[in-house]
Amino acid sequence: MQELIERHRQDAAEGKLAYESCRACDHHQAFVRGFCSRCGSEDLEWKTAAGGGRVAAHSVLHRAPTPDYREKVPYAIALVDLDEGMRVMGHAGLDLKPGERVSLSFAPHGERSLLRFDRSSREE
Ligand SMILES: [Zn+2]
Structure with a gap:
């Protein structure tokens, strides 16, 4: 495991x-x-995963949950239904709306790598 x-x-x-x-x-x-x-x-x-999906829910955060996120505020979190069928959570563009097509990238955050979703350039 x-x-x-x-x-x-x-x-x-x-x-x-x-x-x-x-x-x-x-x-x-x-x-x-x-x-x-x-x-x-x-x-x-x-x-x-190929990295494509659709926004299921989107929320903008104005308060950081921990001090290391303070510099990112405001930032958005989205629940995304990937084309493969899984629902995952990641950081997202501030102006996304449910139903929009997004594509996945990874944003470094300290030692870790965070999922990030931005509006997909190609609409399907
Ligand atoms: Zn099974």
């Missing part, structure tokens, strides 16, 4: 959002679990 989490971090550092895909029921999950959250199978495949 620790090995999987490490691999997920490493992929994020390289700008890739990895996810688990279940060979038994074709369920996709963004969180590394080592088993399928739908059917319980451990027959999972490691895949990389």
Whole structure:
């Protein structure tokens, strides 16, 4: 399990959002679990998300949750439904609206790499 989490971090550092895909029921999950959250199978495949999705919810934050976010205020958080079917949360452009197409990038934040969504240049 620790090995999987490490691999997920490493992929994020390289700008890739990895996810688990279940060979038994074709369920996709963004969180590394080592088993399928739908059917319980451990027959999972490691895949990389293409990065496209649609905004499900969007919220602008004016207060930082921790001091290291203070310089980012105001910033936006979005829930995004990726084309692969998973819902993930990430930082986002301030003016996005639910339903808009977005594309994924990664923004460095200290030692970590944060998901970031911005309006997609191509509308589908
Ligand atoms: Zn499954």
